Amino acid sequence: MSTLEIKNLHVSVDTEDGAKEILRGVDLTINSGEIHAIMGPNGSGKSTLAYSIAGHPKYDVTDGEVLLDGQNVLELSVDERARAGLFLAMQYPVEVPGVSVANFLRTAKTAIDGEAPKLRTWVKDVNAALERVTLDPAFAQRSVNEGFSGGEKKRHEIAQLELLNPKFAVLDETDSGLDIDALKVVSDGVNRYSGQGDRGVLLITHYTRILRYIEPDFVHVFVAGRLAETGGRELADELEASGYDKYVKAAAV
Amino acid sequence: MAGAAADAVENLPVLDHVESHLHPEPSYDVAAHPVPTGLEEIWRFTPLKRLRGLLEGAPSDAHLAWEQQLPEGVTLTEISTEEAQALAVSAPLDRLGALAAANAGGAVLLDVPADLVVDEPIRLTLRGTASSDTVWGHVVIRVGLHAKATVLVDHVGSAAYDAFTQVVVSDGAQLDLVTVNDWDDDAVHAEQVNIRVGRDATVRAFEFTLGGDLVRTSTNVDYAGPGGSADLLGVYFADAGQHIEHRLFADHTAPRTRSNVLYKGALQGQDAHTVWIGNVLIRKVAEAIETFEQNDNLVLTDGARADSVPNLEIETGDIAGAGHASTTGRFDDQHLFYLQSRGVPEDEARRLVVHGFFNDIIRRIGIPDVQERLVTAVEHELADV
Ligand SMILES: Nc1ncnc2c1ncn2[C@@H]1O[C@H](COP(=O)(O)OP(=O)(O)O)[C@@H](O)[C@H]1O
Ligand SMILES: [Mg+2]
Numbered sequence: 001m002s003t004l005e006i007k008n009l010h011v012s013v014d015t016e017d018g019a020k021e022i023l024r025g026v027d028l029t030i031n032s033g034e035i036h037a038i039m040g041p042n043g044s045g046k047s048t049l050a051y052s053i054a055g056h057p058k059y060d061v062t063d064g065e066v067l068l069d070g071q072n073v074l075e076l077s078v079d080e081r082a083r084a085g086l087f088l089a090m091q092y093p094v095e096v097p098g099v100s101v102a103n104f105l106r107t108a109k110t111a112i113d114g115e116a117p118k119l120r121t122w123v124k125d126v127n128a129a130l131e132r133v134t135l136d137p138a139f140a141q142r143s144v145n146e147g148f149s150g151g152e153k154k155r156h157e158i159a160q161l162e163l164l165n166p167k168f169a170v171l172d173e174t175d176s177g178l179d180i181d182a183l184k185v186v187s188d189g190v191n192r193y194s195g196q197g198d199r200g201v202l203l204i205t206h207y208t209r210i211l212r213y214i215e216p217d218f219v220h221v222f223v224a225g226r227l228a229e230t231g232g233r234e235l236a237d238e239l240e241a242s243g244y245d246k247y248v249k250a251a252a253v
Numbered sequence: 254m255a256g257a258a259a260d261a262v263e264n265l266p267v268l269d270h271v272e273s274h275l276h277p278e279p280s281y282d283v284a285a286h287p288v289p290t291g292l293e294e295i296w297r298f299t300p301l302k303r304l305r306g307l308l309e310g311a312p313s314d315a316h317l318a319w320e321q322q323l324p325e326g327v328t329l330t331e332i333s334t335e336e337a338q339a340l341a342v343s344a345p346l347d348r349l350g351a352l353a354a355a356n357a358g359g360a361v362l363l364d365v366p367a368d369l370v371v372d373e374p375i376r377l378t379l380r381g382t383a384s385s386d387t388v389w390g391h392v393v394i395r396v397g398l399h400a401k402a403t404v405l406v407d408h409v410g411s412a413a414y415d416a417f418t419q420v421v422v423s424d425g426a427q428l429d430l431v432t433v434n435d436w437d438d439d440a441v442h443a444e445q446v447n448i449r450v451g452r453d454a455t456v457r458a459f460e461f462t463l464g465g466d467l468v469r470t471s472t473n474v475d476y477a478g479p480g481g482s483a484d485l486l487g488v489y490f491a492d493a494g495q496h497i498e499h500r501l502f503a504d505h506t507a508p509r510t511r512s513n514v515l516y517k518g519a520l521q522g523q524d525a526h527t528v529w530i531g532n533v534l535i536r537k538v539a540e541a542i543e544t545f546e547q548n549d550n551l552v553l554t555d556g557a558r559a560d561s562v563p564n565l566e567i568e569t570g571d572i573a574g575a576g577h578a579s580t581t582g583r584f585d586d587q588h589l590f591y592l593q594s595r596g597v598p599e600d601e602a603r604r605l606v607v608h609g610f611f612n613d614i615i616r617r618i619g620i621p622d623v624q625e626r627l628v629t630a631v632e633h634e635l636a637d638v
Contacts, residue, residue, distance in 0.1 A: 054594050056590055057586065057590070077599065078590060078593035078594055079593040079594075079595075079596050079599065079602070081594075082593065082594055082595055082596035087594075087595075088594055090591070090594075093591070094587045094588060094590070094591035096591060096592065096605075096606065096609060097609055097613070098606075098608065098609025098611070098613050099592075099606070099608070099609035099612075103605070104592070104605070107592075107605065108595035108597055111595070111596035111597050111598065111601070112595075112596040160595065164595065164596070
């Protein structure tokens with residue numbers, strides 16, 4: 001049983017006009033076994049939340065804490081956070097020329113586990129993980145994300161999720177830009193991961209569509225840098241019907 | 254060696270010299286190449302003072318120590334300067350090239366006879382035995398008609414070494430020439446490698462420069478007939494104070510020829526300086542040729558400087574494809590973030606990114622132990638940050 005607690009998180013970015021506050025006090029607790037969906041309009045700060053948890057250097061945490069089983073991960077480097085059990089599936093996965101997927105995955109797995117995976121089973125595991133997200137095993141020989149289509153990049157993120165099997169996964173708009181088949185493939189992967197029972201998911205999305213395939217325990221509305229409302233599945237249905245307007249207007253007051 | 258020229262590629266038809274400050278008129282006559290002031294286009298990047306007097310051309314009998322592994326059928330012999338000149342490639346394009354040919358007092362000919370296909374690499378190790386030595390070198394590599402070979406030229410040790418190297422790739426022949434410049438820190442190395450690509454011949458010239466205080470090489474390719482193909486591929490890694498200069502010239506002297514230049518460099522440390530000059534000339538006769546040249550530099554620390562100058566001169570309207578690209582940048586933080594977000598520690602992430610950067614070229618070398626050695630060398634350089 002693990003817990004990821006986000007407490008009063010304030011985050012700024014540097015702009016030409018000085019620091020701009022984007023997260024304005026986020027409070028959220030995720031227990032293992034739970035799926036939390038965060039829904040919000042573009043520009044509300046969802047990716048900022050995801051990147052801040054992962055430790056992207058662009059984001060400056062000015063207040064608050066992110067505790068993983070009581071340890072403040074904000075004091076850890078990006079790779080230390082990953083080794084502590086956090087994983088971020090990125091909205092825009094990065095291309096790394098010249099580094100093969102196979103080499104990348106093996107290096108990551110070795111770093112996370114603290115020992116190299118067994119060679120014989122590992123190759124099978126990688127191929128199986130790629131096949132589960134309908135990526136040809138030949139992708140293992142390609143450079144990380146280079147020349148992948150948008151959907152292939154997202155499926156590659158899910159393959160990594162399953163191979164690295166972290167305690168908590170933050171999925172930043174993994175559903176965006178996917179056709180319905182790819183959406184199902186990605187949802188199946190998230191459900192397999194979550195179905196282990198002792199893993200936590202923070203599913204960031206702009207659309208309710210993916211919630212037809214992934215059953216959230218909690219739905220949060222995220223507007224203007226903080227949570228505006230928390231509910232269950234019915235909140236997603238309400239957002240589907242009436243959109244974010246009500247919350248955006250309330251936040252602007 | 255009277256018949257040395259017998260199956261050399263045919264001489265080029267006489268071509269008009271194309272007036273350009275980028276590539277002077279070729280000549281074996283040292284007097285035709287004035288002592289540079291350092292302001293000339295072809296000299297402006299080179300710290301002439303650090304050439305340790307090579308430009309003065311003082312005679313010297315010193316040699317590099319040669320070791321060789323010659324597969325069956327391949328010969329290594331000494332020939333006279335005149336015999337070497339008869340094996341047609343472009344004459345020297347600058348004073349250092351002309352001085353090397355004039356002062357070496359004869360050449361060493363590596364000969365792969367016609368139709369011989371050698372699978373194992375031909376290995377030449379050229380070792381500088383004293384940094385105080387001035388050494389003039391003249392090397393000829395000839396690959397006969399339809400022959401196929403891989404030649405490794407490995408420069409190690411220390412000297413002030415100036416060489417003129419002629420590479421004759423006969424019609425239908427295939428050559429991989431892999432040059433490793435793995436000198437000690439105090440070596441000075443100037444070299445002009447003039448390659449003539451025969452009809453339907455293929456050459457891939459790899460160049461890896463790791464060591465030396467100053468390395469300035471010019472690799473010049475022209476074509477004896479249509480259908481020739483040249484890949485000029487390089488990797489360099491400059492540390493504090495090192496000057497590494499690679500000058501490439503693809504002179505498209507025949508139709509339907511191909512040139513592809515790709516050089517990648519990393520720099521770290523105060524006053525690490527690299528220069529890459531990529532000249533391409535597409536002559537009137539050179540219809541339907543294809544050329545692409547690219548240079549990418551990865552600047553790892555402050556205080557290092559990479560100069561990168563592509564030039565494309567086009568005299569015909571009928572080209573299949575021509576282009577160039579040049580990038581110079583720092584580590585991409587996004588690359589590091591992505592790898593680190595998967596648990597990979599920062600130093601290892603950096604190593605992966607640098608390997609990835611060079612891997613594109615290193616993986617193409619057909620000699621596994623050289624591949625490994627270069628990967629290890631890059632590893633070693635990175636550990637020194
Ligand atoms: N480097 C930056 N400079 C200025 N504004 C930024 C920068 N990065 C993000 N922002 C702003 O922060 C806000 C939140 O962005 P983001 O977290 O990407 O939102 P979301 O993921 O919800 O669409 C947006 O208004 C965006 O324009
Ligand atoms: Mg976003």
